[in-house]
Amino acid sequence: MVQYRAATIDRVSAAISHPTRRAIIHRLAHGPARLSDVAERFPMSLTGFCKHVRVLERAGLVRRTRRGRENTLALSPQPLSDVTRWLLQYERFWTARLDRMQEYFAKQKENSQ
Amino acid sequence: MVQYRAATIDRVSAAISHPTRRAIIHRLAHGPARLSDVAERFPMSLTGFCKHVRVLERAGLVRRTRRGRENTLALSPQPLSDVTRWLLQYERFWTARLDRMQEYFAKQKENSQ
DNA sequence: TTTATACTGAACCACATGGTTCAGTATCGC
DNA sequence: GCGATACTGAACCATGTGGTTCAGTATAAA
Numbered sequence: 001m002v003q004y005r006a007a008t009i010d011r012v013s014a015a016i017s018h019p020t021r022r023a024i025i026h027r028l029a030h031g032p033a034r035l036s037d038v039a040e041r042f043p044m045s046l047t048g049f050c051k052h053v054r055v056l057e058r059a060g061l062v063r064r065t066r067r068g069r070e071n072t073l074a075l076s077p078q079p080l081s082d083v084t085r086w087l088l089q090y091e092r093f094w095t096a097r098l099d100r101m102q103e104y105f106a107k108q109k110e111n112s113q
Numbered sequence: 114m115v116q117y118r119a120a121t122i123d124r125v126s127a128a129i130s131h132p133t134r135r136a137i138i139h140r141l142a143h144g145p146a147r148l149s150d151v152a153e154r155f156p157m158s159l160t161g162f163c164k165h166v167r168v169l170e171r172a173g174l175v176r177r178t179r180r181g182r183e184n185t186l187a188l189s190p191q192p193l194s195d196v197t198r199w200l201l202q203y204e205r206f207w208t209a210r211l212d213r214m215q216e217y218f219a220k221q222k223e224n225s226q
Numbered sequence: 227t228t229t230a231t232a233c234t235g236a237a238c239c240a241c242a243t244g245g246t247t248c249a250g251t252a253t254c255g256c
Numbered sequence: 257g258c259g260a261t262a263c264t265g266a267a268c269c270a271t272g273t274g275g276t277t278c279a280g281t282a283t284a285a286a
Contacts, residue, residue, distance in 0.1 A: 006132050013196075014130035018244085019119050022199070029206060036262060046263070048245050055243085069253045069262045077206040083126075084200040086135070091197065093142060093190040131274085149232060159233070161275050168273085182232045182283045 008060070008082045015059035016083070020044075021052050025061065028075035035064075035071040121173070122199055125192045128172035133157075134165050138174065141188035148177075148184040 015021055020042060027038055039049040053073065056062040060079040065072045128134055133155060140151055152162040166186065169175040173192040178185045 006135075009135070010130050010132065013126045014243095016196075016199075017123055017127035017130060019123065020244090022119075022122070025203070029203060034262090044244090045246065047247080047265085050264075051244070069251095071263070075206065077203050080200055080203055080206075083129075084197065084204065086129075087193055087197045087200065090138070090142060090190050090193050093188065093193075127273095133274090147232090157274085158276065160235085160277080163234075164274070182281095184233070 005082055008079055009086055011059040012061065012079045012083050015055050015061055016080075018052065018055075020049075021056055024052060024056060024073075025075060025077075028062065028073055029077075032065075032072050032074040035073055038073060118195055121192055121195045124172040125174065125196050128168050128174055129193075129196070131165065131168075133162075134169055137165060137169060137186075138188060138190075141175065141186055142190075145178075145185050145187040148186055151186060 016025070023042070024038060027033065027041070035050070035053065036046070039046050042049055053062060053064070057064060061076055063074045063076045065074070129138070136155070137151060140146065140154070148163070148166065149159070152159050155162055166175060166177070170177060174189055176187045176189045178187070
């Protein structure tokens with residue numbers, strides 16, 4: 001039986017439940033970025049934006065490196081795997097897509113080599 | 114580009130962010146059950162339990178069929194796939210575990226045949 | 227018909243979220 | 257050193273969550 005870290009799943013799934021935070025993750029997937037540069041794209045105050053960043057940090061999804069007055073944000077995607085694993089338990093329930101999934105991972109593996 | 118239904122991901126990931134609701138999902142994965150029977154296992158009032166059920170319903174993860182005074186709950190796992198698909202976008206970021214994942218699905222497929 | 231069962235709803239509480247503004251601090255560039 | 261830049265924190269607000277209790281309704285069973 002796979003072990004799931006409940007507290008991690010709690011925080012991570014809560015963290016990804018807001019479109020702004022998913023957008024931040026999406027942005028950081030392309031590489032680290034300055035907090036202000038990321039914030040710019042969002043129609044809210046910097047303070048509001050920072051709250052989202054803090055939620056992501058607490059979930060372990062974002063790491064912050066401070067250099068002088070600048071904060072660089074980097075994606076730390078590992079915790080996403082906990083939620084994914086939990087969800088994949090139920091994969092067989094929503095469809096008989098095992099074939100396609102297997103194919104998908106085989107292809108990904110090929111591409112990454 | 115895959116289309117993600119933002120509102121669905123919002124509600125579903127929020128719904129699975131509480132251990133009680135994940136436990137309900139786990140329970141219902143074995144088959145439909147009466148509301149009270151499921152509720153029994155949880156150390157909270159029936160009213161409190163019902164609130165969790167309502168959150169799951171709003172996320173489209175649980176369906177309720179009323180027969181007389183009894184509510185039968187059934188898992189409706191399809192919406193889980195939206196969150197899973199969103200997460201799998203980032204799968205390649207968190208590790209080079211593609212081999213193991215592929216193996217996992219191959220084995221699952223074997224077992225289910 | 228009475229009583230027990232299976233919820234349902236309203237009201238309340240404490241706390242978190244998602245946003246704001248405004249004021250403060252720390253650092254960088256000139 | 258001065259001003260601009262890049263945050264940070266406190267305070268506030270409305271709303272949602274996660275729980276409670278208590279009272280009510282509807283149905284099934286005796």
